[in-house]
Amino acid sequence: MPDSQLLKTPLCDRHVSMGAKMVPFGGWQMPLEYSGITEEHLAVRHTAGLFDVSHMGEIEIAGSDSFDLVQRLLTNDARRLEVGQAQYSALATAEGTVVDDLLLYRLGDDHFKLVVNAANVGADFSWIQELATDAGDVFVVNTSSRYALIAVQGPLALEIVQPLTEVELASVRYYRFATGEVAGVRATLSRTGYTGEDGFEIFVPPSAAVRLWDALLTAGKSAGLKPCGLGARDTLRLEAAMRLYGQDIDRTTTLLEAGLGWIVGWEKQSFIGQQALVQQREVGVARKLVGLEMVERGIARHGYPVVSGGDQVGVVTSGTRTPSVKKSISLAYVPSDRSALGTEYSVDARGRLLRAKVVSLPFYKR
Amino acid sequence: MYPKDRHYTKDHEWLEVSDASARVGITDYAQQQLGDVVFVELPEVGQVFEQGAQFGSIESVKAVSDLYCPVAGRVVEVNGTLVDHPERVNADPHAAWMIVLELRAPDQMSGLLDAVAYAELVA
Numbered sequence: 001m002p003d004s005q006l007l008k009t010p011l012c013d014r015h016v017s018m019g020a021k022m023v024p025f026g027g028w029q030m031p032l033e034y035s036g037i038t039e040e041h042l043a044v045r046h047t048a049g050l051f052d053v054s055h056m057g058e059i060e061i062a063g064s065d066s067f068d069l070v071q072r073l074l075t076n077d078a079r080r081l082e083v084g085q086a087q088y089s090a091l092a093t094a095e096g097t098v099v100d101d102l103l104l105y106r107l108g109d110d111h112f113k114l115v116v117n118a119a120n121v122g123a124d125f126s127w128i129q130e131l132a133t134d135a136g137d138v139f140v141v142n143t144s145s146r147y148a149l150i151a152v153q154g155p156l157a158l159e160i161v162q163p164l165t166e167v168e169l170a171s172v173r174y175y176r177f178a179t180g181e182v183a184g185v186r187a188t189l190s191r192t193g194y195t196g197e198d199g200f201e202i203f204v205p206p207s208a209a210v211r212l213w214d215a216l217l218t219a220g221k222s223a224g225l226k227p228c229g230l231g232a233r234d235t236l237r238l239e240a241a242m243r244l245y246g247q248d249i250d251r252t253t254t255l256l257e258a259g260l261g262w263i264v265g266w267e268k269q270s271f272i273g274q275q276a277l278v279q280q281r282e283v284g285v286a287r288k289l290v291g292l293e294m295v296e297r298g299i300a301r302h303g304y305p306v307v308s309g310g311d312q313v314g315v316v317t318s319g320t321r322t323p324s325v326k327k328s329i330s331l332a333y334v335p336s337d338r339s340a341l342g343t344e345y346s347v348d349a350r351g352r353l354l355r356a357k358v359v360s361l362p363f364y365k366r
Numbered sequence: 367m368y369p370k371d372r373h374y375t376k377d378h379e380w381l382e383v384s385d386a387s388a389r390v391g392i393t394d395y396a397q398q399q400l401g402d403v404v405f406v407e408l409p410e411v412g413q414v415f416e417q418g419a420q421f422g423s424i425e426s427v428k429a430v431s432d433l434y435c436p437v438a439g440r441v442v443e444v445n446g447t448l449v450d451h452p453e454r455v456n457a458d459p460h461a462a463w464m465i466v467l468e469l470r471a472p473d474q475m476s477g478l479l480d481a482v483a484y485a486e487l488v489a
Binding site: 038328 | 401402404405407423425426427428430449453456
Protein backbone atom coordinates (compact mmCIF):
# COMPACT_ATOMS: atom_id res chain seq x y z
CA MET A 1 0.00 0.00 0.00
CA PRO A 2 1.44 3.41 -0.94
CA ASP A 3 2.10 5.63 2.07
CA SER A 4 -0.47 8.14 0.79
CA GLN A 5 -3.25 5.59 1.29
CA LEU A 6 -2.29 4.84 4.86
CA LEU A 7 -4.64 6.05 7.55
CA LYS A 8 -3.33 8.58 10.03
CA THR A 9 -4.20 8.86 13.70
CA PRO A 10 -4.88 12.35 15.06
CA LEU A 11 -1.35 12.20 16.53
CA CYS A 12 0.44 11.32 13.30
CA ASP A 13 1.84 14.81 12.71
CA ARG A 14 3.00 14.93 16.33
CA HIS A 15 4.94 11.70 15.89
CA VAL A 16 6.60 13.00 12.76
CA SER A 17 7.44 16.39 14.28
CA MET A 18 8.84 14.68 17.38
CA GLY A 19 11.14 12.60 15.21
CA ALA A 20 9.56 9.15 15.46
CA LYS A 21 10.48 6.54 12.87
CA MET A 22 7.19 5.84 11.08
CA VAL A 23 6.08 2.54 9.51
CA PRO A 24 2.91 1.13 7.96
CA PHE A 25 0.99 -1.14 10.34
CA GLY A 26 -2.47 -2.63 9.80
CA GLY A 27 -3.25 0.00 7.15
CA TRP A 28 -2.06 2.87 9.37
CA GLN A 29 1.01 5.03 9.45
CA MET A 30 2.32 4.47 12.96
CA PRO A 31 5.44 5.25 15.01
CA LEU A 32 7.80 2.26 15.18
CA GLU A 33 10.17 3.90 17.63
CA TYR A 34 11.17 7.23 19.13
CA SER A 35 14.45 6.95 21.07
CA GLY A 36 14.89 3.23 20.35
CA ILE A 37 13.03 0.06 21.22
CA THR A 38 15.32 -0.92 24.11
CA GLU A 39 15.17 2.47 25.83
CA GLU A 40 11.40 2.73 25.39
CA HIS A 41 10.84 -0.83 26.56
CA LEU A 42 12.88 -0.26 29.73
CA ALA A 43 11.10 3.04 30.41
CA VAL A 44 7.80 1.14 30.50
CA ARG A 45 9.24 -1.51 32.82
CA HIS A 46 10.87 0.98 35.21
CA THR A 47 9.01 4.31 34.91
CA ALA A 48 6.38 4.79 32.21
CA GLY A 49 5.81 4.99 28.47
CA LEU A 50 3.29 6.85 26.32
CA PHE A 51 1.70 5.11 23.33
CA ASP A 52 -0.61 6.23 20.57
CA VAL A 53 -2.86 3.25 19.91
CA SER A 54 -5.58 5.18 18.12
CA HIS A 55 -5.36 2.71 15.24
CA MET A 56 -7.27 0.19 17.35
CA GLY A 57 -10.88 -0.20 16.25
CA GLU A 58 -14.04 0.30 18.27
CA ILE A 59 -17.36 -1.37 17.57
CA GLU A 60 -20.35 -0.67 19.76
CA ILE A 61 -23.38 -2.86 20.29
CA ALA A 62 -26.46 -1.44 21.96
CA GLY A 63 -30.14 -2.27 22.35
CA SER A 64 -32.29 -4.40 24.65
CA ASP A 65 -31.06 -7.62 23.01
CA SER A 66 -27.40 -6.59 22.94
CA PHE A 67 -26.37 -8.80 25.86
CA ASP A 68 -27.71 -11.91 24.12
CA LEU A 69 -25.89 -11.01 20.92
CA VAL A 70 -22.62 -10.40 22.78
CA GLN A 71 -22.98 -13.75 24.53
CA ARG A 72 -23.55 -15.51 21.23
CA LEU A 73 -20.76 -13.67 19.34
CA LEU A 74 -17.96 -13.76 21.86
CA THR A 75 -16.27 -16.70 23.53
CA ASN A 76 -15.87 -15.33 27.04
CA ASP A 77 -18.82 -15.18 29.43
CA ALA A 78 -20.20 -11.65 29.71
CA ARG A 79 -22.37 -12.65 32.67
CA ARG A 80 -19.27 -12.03 34.74
CA LEU A 81 -18.97 -8.53 33.32
CA GLU A 82 -20.42 -5.65 35.33
CA VAL A 83 -21.00 -2.16 33.99
CA GLY A 84 -17.62 -0.40 34.30
CA GLN A 85 -15.64 -3.54 33.67
CA ALA A 86 -13.57 -4.84 30.75
CA GLN A 87 -12.95 -8.42 29.69
CA TYR A 88 -10.52 -10.10 27.30
CA SER A 89 -12.54 -12.09 24.77
CA ALA A 90 -12.58 -13.30 21.18
CA LEU A 91 -14.72 -13.64 18.11
CA ALA A 92 -14.43 -17.27 17.02
CA THR A 93 -15.39 -19.19 13.89
CA ALA A 94 -17.59 -22.29 14.08
CA GLU A 95 -14.32 -24.28 14.09
CA GLY A 96 -13.12 -22.46 17.19
CA THR A 97 -10.44 -20.52 15.34
CA VAL A 98 -9.92 -16.83 15.95
CA VAL A 99 -11.62 -14.09 13.91
CA ASP A 100 -10.19 -11.52 16.33
CA ASP A 101 -9.18 -11.08 19.94
CA LEU A 102 -10.50 -8.01 21.70
CA LEU A 103 -11.45 -6.24 24.88
CA LEU A 104 -15.13 -6.10 25.69
CA TYR A 105 -16.24 -3.07 27.71
CA ARG A 106 -19.62 -2.98 29.39
CA LEU A 107 -20.64 0.68 29.11
CA GLY A 108 -24.19 0.05 30.32
CA ASP A 109 -26.55 -2.86 30.94
CA ASP A 110 -27.42 -2.82 27.22
CA HIS A 111 -24.39 -1.08 25.77
CA PHE A 112 -21.08 -2.75 24.92
CA LYS A 113 -17.89 -1.60 23.26
CA LEU A 114 -15.47 -3.97 21.55
CA VAL A 115 -11.91 -2.73 21.12
CA VAL A 116 -10.49 -4.73 18.22
CA ASN A 117 -7.31 -5.01 16.17
CA ALA A 118 -6.78 -2.27 13.59
CA ALA A 119 -6.39 -4.62 10.64
CA ASN A 120 -9.58 -6.48 11.54
CA VAL A 121 -12.12 -3.68 12.09
CA GLY A 122 -13.78 -4.13 8.70
CA ALA A 123 -13.96 -7.92 8.89
CA ASP A 124 -15.16 -7.86 12.51
CA PHE A 125 -17.84 -5.30 11.74
CA SER A 126 -19.19 -7.34 8.80
CA TRP A 127 -19.06 -10.51 10.88
CA ILE A 128 -21.03 -8.92 13.70
CA GLN A 129 -23.50 -7.14 11.43
CA GLU A 130 -24.37 -10.36 9.68
CA LEU A 131 -25.13 -12.09 12.94
CA ALA A 132 -27.03 -9.09 14.24
CA THR A 133 -29.60 -9.08 11.42
CA ASP A 134 -31.96 -11.49 13.18
CA ALA A 135 -30.82 -10.75 16.73
CA GLY A 136 -33.77 -8.56 17.68
CA ASP A 137 -33.32 -5.10 19.15
CA VAL A 138 -29.64 -4.41 18.54
CA PHE A 139 -27.64 -1.66 16.89
CA VAL A 140 -24.09 -2.29 15.75
CA VAL A 141 -22.00 0.78 14.99
CA ASN A 142 -18.37 1.05 13.92
CA THR A 143 -17.33 3.93 16.16
CA SER A 144 -13.59 3.70 15.41
CA SER A 145 -13.38 7.23 14.05
CA ARG A 146 -14.90 8.69 17.23
CA TYR A 147 -11.99 7.75 19.45
CA ALA A 148 -8.34 8.41 19.81
CA LEU A 149 -6.67 6.00 22.22
CA ILE A 150 -3.61 6.92 24.26
CA ALA A 151 -1.95 4.44 26.63
CA VAL A 152 0.20 5.32 29.62
CA GLN A 153 1.94 2.17 30.76
CA GLY A 154 4.41 1.45 33.52
CA PRO A 155 4.78 1.44 37.31
CA LEU A 156 4.56 5.27 37.46
CA ALA A 157 1.51 5.54 35.17
CA LEU A 158 -0.93 6.23 37.97
CA GLU A 159 1.08 8.98 39.61
CA ILE A 160 1.68 10.64 36.25
CA VAL A 161 -1.98 10.68 35.21
CA GLN A 162 -3.52 11.41 38.62
CA PRO A 163 -2.71 15.15 38.80
CA LEU A 164 -4.50 15.63 35.45
CA THR A 165 -7.84 14.22 36.57
CA GLU A 166 -10.46 14.34 39.29
CA VAL A 167 -11.10 10.63 38.88
CA GLU A 168 -9.57 8.78 41.81
CA LEU A 169 -7.41 6.41 39.80
CA ALA A 170 -6.49 4.11 42.67
CA SER A 171 -10.16 3.17 42.94
CA VAL A 172 -10.20 2.06 39.29
CA ARG A 173 -9.12 -1.54 39.66
CA TYR A 174 -7.40 -3.70 37.02
CA TYR A 175 -9.70 -4.28 34.03
CA ARG A 176 -12.13 -1.59 35.22
CA PHE A 177 -12.77 1.80 33.68
CA ALA A 178 -14.16 5.19 34.68
CA THR A 179 -15.19 8.34 32.86
CA GLY A 180 -14.13 11.86 33.68
CA GLU A 181 -11.98 14.71 32.46
CA VAL A 182 -8.26 14.28 31.89
CA ALA A 183 -6.36 17.49 31.18
CA GLY A 184 -9.71 19.13 30.52
CA VAL A 185 -10.70 16.49 27.99
CA ARG A 186 -13.72 14.22 28.39
CA ALA A 187 -12.26 10.74 28.60
CA THR A 188 -12.75 7.12 29.48
CA LEU A 189 -9.87 5.81 31.59
CA SER A 190 -9.39 2.08 31.42
CA ARG A 191 -6.93 0.24 33.65
CA THR A 192 -5.79 -2.08 30.91
CA GLY A 193 -2.84 -2.47 28.56
CA TYR A 194 -0.73 -4.65 26.33
CA THR A 195 2.64 -4.41 28.08
CA GLY A 196 2.52 -6.56 31.20
CA GLU A 197 2.69 -3.44 33.38
CA ASP A 198 0.16 -1.41 35.30
CA GLY A 199 -1.29 1.49 33.36
CA PHE A 200 -4.20 3.18 31.69
CA GLU A 201 -5.67 3.31 28.22
CA ILE A 202 -7.45 6.62 27.70
CA PHE A 203 -10.21 7.06 25.10
CA VAL A 204 -10.74 10.67 24.00
CA PRO A 205 -12.33 12.45 21.02
CA PRO A 206 -9.84 12.65 18.11
CA SER A 207 -9.94 16.44 18.20
CA ALA A 208 -8.53 16.41 21.74
CA ALA A 209 -5.82 13.79 21.19
CA VAL A 210 -2.91 16.19 20.67
CA ARG A 211 -3.89 18.20 23.72
CA LEU A 212 -3.96 15.11 25.94
CA TRP A 213 -0.74 13.72 24.43
CA ASP A 214 1.12 16.96 25.13
CA ALA A 215 -0.34 17.27 28.62
CA LEU A 216 0.71 13.73 29.51
CA LEU A 217 4.23 14.21 28.14
CA THR A 218 4.64 17.36 30.20
CA ALA A 219 3.14 15.81 33.32
CA GLY A 220 5.35 12.73 33.04
CA LYS A 221 8.60 14.36 32.07
CA SER A 222 10.21 14.49 35.50
CA ALA A 223 9.07 10.93 36.24
CA GLY A 224 10.81 9.67 33.11
CA LEU A 225 7.78 9.11 30.87
CA LYS A 226 8.95 8.41 27.32
CA PRO A 227 6.98 8.41 24.06
CA CYS A 228 7.03 4.88 22.66
CA GLY A 229 6.33 3.19 19.35
CA LEU A 230 4.93 -0.11 18.20
CA GLY A 231 8.37 -1.75 18.39
CA ALA A 232 8.49 -1.51 22.17
CA ARG A 233 4.81 -2.42 22.37
CA ASP A 234 5.70 -5.66 20.59
CA THR A 235 8.67 -6.60 22.79
CA LEU A 236 6.69 -5.73 25.93
CA ARG A 237 3.69 -7.84 24.97
CA LEU A 238 5.94 -10.72 23.89
CA GLU A 239 7.65 -10.83 27.30
CA ALA A 240 4.18 -10.82 28.88
CA ALA A 241 3.21 -13.63 26.41
CA MET A 242 0.21 -11.68 25.16
CA ARG A 243 -0.86 -13.06 21.80
CA LEU A 244 -0.62 -10.92 18.68
CA TYR A 245 -3.35 -11.36 16.11
CA GLY A 246 -1.99 -12.15 12.66
CA GLN A 247 1.11 -13.78 14.11
CA ASP A 248 0.29 -15.99 17.10
CA ILE A 249 -3.40 -16.35 16.42
CA ASP A 250 -5.62 -16.13 13.35
CA ARG A 251 -8.38 -18.03 11.55
CA THR A 252 -6.17 -21.12 11.28
CA THR A 253 -5.44 -21.45 15.01
CA THR A 254 -8.01 -22.41 17.59
CA LEU A 255 -8.32 -20.74 20.97
CA LEU A 256 -7.30 -23.96 22.70
CA GLU A 257 -4.22 -24.41 20.54
CA ALA A 258 -3.27 -20.84 21.41
CA GLY A 259 -3.64 -21.50 25.13
CA LEU A 260 -6.63 -19.18 25.35
CA GLY A 261 -9.07 -21.67 26.87
CA TRP A 262 -9.34 -19.25 29.79
CA ILE A 263 -11.31 -16.81 27.64
CA VAL A 264 -13.85 -19.47 26.69
CA GLY A 265 -17.05 -19.39 28.75
CA TRP A 266 -17.48 -23.14 29.10
CA GLU A 267 -20.62 -22.68 31.23
CA LYS A 268 -22.31 -20.49 28.63
CA GLN A 269 -25.48 -21.55 26.87
CA SER A 270 -24.49 -21.13 23.25
CA PHE A 271 -21.87 -19.23 21.30
CA ILE A 272 -20.18 -19.47 17.93
CA GLY A 273 -17.41 -22.05 18.08
CA GLN A 274 -18.74 -23.73 21.20
CA GLN A 275 -19.28 -27.18 19.71
CA ALA A 276 -15.84 -27.33 18.16
CA LEU A 277 -14.10 -26.01 21.27
CA VAL A 278 -15.92 -28.38 23.63
CA GLN A 279 -14.93 -31.27 21.40
CA GLN A 280 -11.32 -30.11 21.26
CA ARG A 281 -11.27 -29.88 25.02
CA GLU A 282 -12.46 -33.47 25.32
CA VAL A 283 -10.26 -34.98 22.61
CA GLY A 284 -7.30 -32.65 23.01
CA VAL A 285 -5.53 -30.52 20.41
CA ALA A 286 -2.64 -31.73 18.27
CA ARG A 287 -0.50 -28.64 18.73
CA LYS A 288 0.00 -26.01 21.37
CA LEU A 289 1.48 -22.55 21.58
CA VAL A 290 4.47 -22.66 23.95
CA GLY A 291 7.29 -20.44 25.04
CA LEU A 292 10.71 -21.22 23.59
CA GLU A 293 14.01 -19.93 24.84
CA MET A 294 17.11 -20.23 22.69
CA VAL A 295 19.82 -22.37 24.25
CA GLU A 296 22.31 -21.38 21.56
CA ARG A 297 23.19 -17.88 20.48
CA GLY A 298 20.76 -16.66 17.85
CA ILE A 299 17.26 -15.36 17.42
CA ALA A 300 14.08 -17.23 16.51
CA ARG A 301 11.68 -15.09 14.50
CA HIS A 302 8.17 -15.24 13.08
CA GLY A 303 7.86 -18.02 10.51
CA TYR A 304 11.03 -19.94 11.37
CA PRO A 305 10.47 -23.72 11.36
CA VAL A 306 10.66 -25.67 14.63
CA VAL A 307 12.57 -28.86 13.95
CA SER A 308 12.85 -32.20 15.74
CA GLY A 309 14.70 -35.26 14.49
CA GLY A 310 15.36 -33.57 11.16
CA ASP A 311 11.68 -32.87 10.45
CA GLN A 312 9.71 -29.67 10.78
CA VAL A 313 7.19 -30.22 13.57
CA GLY A 314 6.15 -26.68 14.34
CA VAL A 315 6.62 -22.99 13.67
CA VAL A 316 7.73 -19.87 15.51
CA THR A 317 4.98 -17.24 15.54
CA SER A 318 6.71 -14.38 17.39
CA GLY A 319 10.26 -13.99 18.57
CA THR A 320 13.18 -11.70 19.19
CA ARG A 321 15.73 -10.82 21.83
CA THR A 322 13.94 -8.64 24.36
CA PRO A 323 15.32 -5.95 26.68
CA SER A 324 14.02 -7.07 30.11
CA VAL A 325 14.37 -10.82 29.80
CA LYS A 326 17.65 -10.27 27.90
CA LYS A 327 17.27 -13.59 26.14
CA SER A 328 16.11 -14.70 22.75
CA ILE A 329 12.53 -15.76 23.39
CA SER A 330 9.68 -16.81 21.15
CA LEU A 331 6.19 -18.19 20.95
CA ALA A 332 5.85 -21.29 18.79
CA TYR A 333 3.36 -23.99 17.92
CA VAL A 334 4.71 -27.47 18.74
CA PRO A 335 3.10 -30.92 19.00
CA SER A 336 1.05 -31.15 22.23
CA ASP A 337 2.63 -34.47 23.18
CA ARG A 338 6.05 -32.79 23.12
CA SER A 339 5.19 -29.52 24.82
CA ALA A 340 6.38 -30.20 28.37
CA LEU A 341 8.71 -27.70 30.02
CA GLY A 342 12.32 -28.43 29.15
CA THR A 343 11.54 -30.25 25.90
CA GLU A 344 14.29 -29.56 23.38
CA TYR A 345 13.83 -28.48 19.79
CA SER A 346 15.86 -26.85 17.09
CA VAL A 347 14.81 -23.68 15.32
CA ASP A 348 15.82 -23.31 11.69
CA ALA A 349 17.12 -19.74 11.59
CA ARG A 350 17.63 -19.20 7.87
CA GLY A 351 19.48 -22.45 7.47
CA ARG A 352 21.24 -22.52 10.83
CA LEU A 353 19.80 -24.99 13.34
CA LEU A 354 19.72 -23.41 16.80
CA ARG A 355 18.89 -25.38 19.95
CA ALA A 356 15.90 -24.19 21.95
CA LYS A 357 13.87 -25.45 24.88
CA VAL A 358 10.29 -25.10 26.08
CA VAL A 359 9.96 -22.70 29.01
CA SER A 360 7.01 -21.49 31.06
CA LEU A 361 4.89 -18.48 30.11
CA PRO A 362 4.88 -15.57 30.60
CA PHE A 363 8.55 -14.78 30.07
CA TYR A 364 8.12 -11.71 32.26
CA LYS A 365 5.81 -11.06 35.17
CA ARG A 366 5.67 -7.80 37.11
CA MET B 367 29.26 12.30 9.73
CA TYR B 368 30.87 9.87 7.28
CA PRO B 369 34.66 9.58 7.77
CA LYS B 370 36.62 10.66 4.72
CA ASP B 371 39.18 7.87 5.13
CA ARG B 372 36.70 5.16 4.20
CA HIS B 373 35.10 3.62 1.16
CA TYR B 374 31.37 2.89 1.17
CA THR B 375 28.96 0.53 -0.57
CA LYS B 376 25.37 0.97 -1.63
CA ASP B 377 24.56 -1.82 0.85
CA HIS B 378 25.69 0.55 3.62
CA GLU B 379 28.98 -1.03 4.57
CA TRP B 380 32.22 0.86 5.08
CA LEU B 381 35.75 -0.22 4.32
CA GLU B 382 38.86 1.23 5.95
CA VAL B 383 41.96 0.24 3.99
CA SER B 384 45.45 0.06 5.41
CA ASP B 385 48.08 -1.46 3.13
CA ALA B 386 46.79 -4.80 1.82
CA SER B 387 43.99 -5.27 4.33
CA ALA B 388 40.79 -3.52 5.26
CA ARG B 389 38.36 -3.29 8.17
CA VAL B 390 34.69 -3.69 7.34
CA GLY B 391 31.69 -2.36 9.24
CA ILE B 392 28.25 -0.93 8.68
CA THR B 393 27.43 2.76 8.36
CA ASP B 394 25.61 5.07 10.72
CA TYR B 395 22.74 5.15 8.27
CA ALA B 396 22.54 1.35 8.35
CA GLN B 397 22.43 1.17 12.15
CA GLN B 398 19.74 3.84 12.24
CA GLN B 399 17.64 1.86 9.81
CA LEU B 400 18.14 -1.35 11.79
CA GLY B 401 17.35 0.05 15.22
CA ASP B 402 18.73 -1.57 18.36
CA VAL B 403 21.20 -4.27 17.31
CA VAL B 404 20.96 -7.39 19.47
CA PHE B 405 22.94 -10.01 17.57
CA VAL B 406 25.85 -10.10 15.17
CA GLU B 407 26.87 -13.29 13.39
CA LEU B 408 30.39 -13.18 12.01
CA PRO B 409 32.50 -15.60 9.92
CA GLU B 410 35.57 -17.60 11.00
CA VAL B 411 39.08 -16.39 10.44
CA GLY B 412 40.38 -17.90 7.21
CA GLN B 413 37.12 -17.86 5.29
CA VAL B 414 37.33 -16.38 1.83
CA PHE B 415 34.56 -14.26 0.31
CA GLU B 416 33.95 -12.94 -3.18
CA GLN B 417 32.81 -9.38 -3.66
CA GLY B 418 29.13 -9.14 -2.77
CA ALA B 419 29.06 -12.50 -0.96
CA GLN B 420 27.26 -12.73 2.38
CA PHE B 421 29.82 -12.90 5.19
CA GLY B 422 27.49 -12.69 8.16
CA SER B 423 24.27 -11.23 9.48
CA ILE B 424 23.16 -8.60 11.89
CA GLU B 425 19.91 -8.63 13.82
CA SER B 426 18.01 -5.86 15.52
CA VAL B 427 15.00 -6.32 17.75
CA LYS B 428 12.79 -5.95 14.70
CA ALA B 429 14.65 -7.53 11.79
CA VAL B 430 17.55 -9.52 10.42
CA SER B 431 19.87 -8.23 7.67
CA ASP B 432 22.67 -9.86 5.75
CA LEU B 433 26.19 -8.48 5.71
CA TYR B 434 27.85 -8.37 2.31
CA CYS B 435 31.54 -8.37 1.53
CA PRO B 436 32.38 -5.01 -0.13
CA VAL B 437 35.39 -6.50 -1.94
CA ALA B 438 36.90 -9.96 -2.33
CA GLY B 439 39.15 -11.08 0.48
CA ARG B 440 40.17 -13.53 3.17
CA VAL B 441 39.07 -12.94 6.76
CA VAL B 442 42.18 -12.45 8.92
CA GLU B 443 40.52 -11.02 12.02
CA VAL B 444 37.03 -10.99 13.54
CA ASN B 445 35.76 -8.49 16.12
CA GLY B 446 34.61 -10.94 18.77
CA THR B 447 33.64 -8.18 21.20
CA LEU B 448 30.59 -7.43 19.04
CA VAL B 449 29.24 -10.88 19.77
CA ASP B 450 28.91 -9.97 23.45
CA HIS B 451 28.29 -6.26 22.87
CA PRO B 452 26.24 -5.90 19.70
CA GLU B 453 24.90 -2.56 20.97
CA ARG B 454 28.30 -1.02 20.09
CA VAL B 455 27.21 -1.09 16.46
CA ASN B 456 24.54 1.48 17.38
CA ALA B 457 26.72 3.47 19.74
CA ASP B 458 29.65 3.97 17.37
CA PRO B 459 29.06 2.31 14.00
CA HIS B 460 32.16 3.69 12.31
CA ALA B 461 34.40 2.31 15.07
CA ALA B 462 32.57 -1.01 15.47
CA TRP B 463 34.41 -2.94 12.77
CA MET B 464 33.29 -6.49 12.13
CA ILE B 465 36.05 -8.19 10.17
CA VAL B 466 39.47 -7.48 8.72
CA LEU B 467 39.88 -8.64 5.14
CA GLU B 468 43.14 -9.41 3.41
CA LEU B 469 42.35 -7.90 0.02
CA ARG B 470 42.32 -10.21 -2.99
CA ALA B 471 41.39 -7.71 -5.69
CA PRO B 472 42.34 -4.17 -4.63
CA ASP B 473 41.15 -2.83 -8.00
CA GLN B 474 37.57 -3.46 -6.86
CA MET B 475 38.01 -0.45 -4.59
CA SER B 476 37.47 1.86 -7.53
CA GLY B 477 33.82 0.77 -7.74
CA LEU B 478 33.06 1.92 -4.19
CA LEU B 479 31.74 5.30 -3.07
CA ASP B 480 33.67 8.00 -1.24
CA ALA B 481 32.25 9.74 1.83
CA VAL B 482 30.67 12.58 -0.16
CA ALA B 483 28.96 10.28 -2.65
CA TYR B 484 27.74 8.02 0.14
CA ALA B 485 26.35 10.93 2.16
CA GLU B 486 24.42 12.01 -0.93
CA LEU B 487 23.09 8.47 -1.42
CA VAL B 488 21.54 8.35 2.04
CA ALA B 489 20.56 12.01 2.26
